[in-house]
Amino acid sequence: MEFPLYWGLQKTGLPLIVVTCTDDTGITRDLCLLIDTGSTNNILFSFVYEHFQKSFKSLDGQGSIMGFEGQQHGTPQIEATFDFEGQSYISTFSVLDIFDGMKYIQEETGIQIHGVLGIHFLVDYEWIIDFKQLKISDSNE
Numbered sequence: 001m002e003f004p005l006y007w008g009l010q011k012t013g014l015p016l017i018v019v020t021c022t023d024d025t026g027i028t029r030d031l032c033l034l035i036d037t038g039s040t041n042n043i044l045f046s047f048v049y050e051h052f053q054k055s056f057k058s059l060d061g062q063g064s065i066m067g068f069e070g071q072q073h074g075t076p077q078i079e080a081t082f083d084f085e086g087q088s089y090i091s092t093f094s095v096l097d098i099f100d101g102m103k104y105i106q107e108e109t110g111i112q113i114h115g116v117l118g119i120h121f122l123v124d125y126e127w128i129i130d131f132k133q134l135k136i137s138d139s140n141e
Helices: 006-012 046-051 099-109 119-124
Strands: 002-004 016-022 028-035 043-045 056-066 072-084 087-096 115-117 128-130 135-137
Touching: 006 016, 006 099, 043 046, 046 087, 056 087, 087 119
Parallel strands: 028 115, 043 087
Antiparallel strands: 002 135, 016 028, 016 072, 043 115, 056 072, 072 087, 128 135
């Protein structure tokens, strides 16, 4: 897999990808995710989870993550399966309400970000971010 990051960088200045989730009934939804090498966890924003709960599997227990503002938050944990560039991925996400923090990006660019792919995902799936060529590739390249 090799995917250029130009679109997200041109529109928002951020490395964004669009993935597809399918729920139990076969309904598909596209989600815009920020690739964040500084984030330990994957995050799905609570407004997305509230609207599309059937697309995700709830996990027992709670996680804890530090938010953008530096405070610890207890978070529900979910498992998400999504498709990107013809490959299926499964990963755990923390559900966090930080819509206000992302609202500025949406107002300025018209692009709504639905969550974050953190370093655990990148390491688990051996994704390589090449900032010189502005692309993502995996270990299969």
